[in-house]
Amino acid sequence: DIQMTQSPSSLSASVGDRVTFTCRASQTIDKYLNWYQQKPGKAPKLLIYAASSLESGVPSRFSGSGSGTDFTLTISRLQPEDFATYYCQQGSTIIRTFGQGTKLEIK
């Protein structure tokens, strides 16, 4: 199975900051990389699919990039509602796998 590794595991930032999360796949996955946001007690929400395509209704301050094995999710100007845990997920193989998550906390 493809292993997905996210870094950092946690991150402290302030409202208005620009933050970047990283996700690395153990083998090439082309652009089959998706990002989710999860808040406590809630289901995950799709933010980005196909590495860089913004899901409908997701604010434009979220952006994704990368291909192959290395990917990033960037939030350009943090808003209070963005503090959550972010997961990457590969969709390249039948067996789907998630990264372990990055928890974004308020500084």
Add this chain to the structure above:
Amino acid sequence: EVQLVESGGDLVQPGESLKLSCAASGFTFSGSSIHWVRQASGKGLEWIGRIRSKANNYATAYAASVNGRFTISRDDSQNTAYLQMNSLKTEDTAIYYCARGGSSFGHFASWGQGILVTVSS
């Protein structure tokens, strides 16, 4: 509006069985793949399996951790998917989500609210 609603969660003993349901509305259920993802308390997301549409022969696939114990099925006439869980272990304790598969990039476009399954003696 797309909706997925899980039901059937319960407290069961190790070795017992449980069947979860995922009732869907707001999209063409029969043409969609349905996935199940779980999350143990304080842990990350774990994909556990999926069922494809009739056009794709209702093909199923499972994670190694549940293969042989869990079975996914669907009833397109009821817009409902199921997760049959047998030989449950304490490590199967988690919130279980069903999700609609996306069209091309293996993503999960919509999620249910989740249902808690607790396996404990």
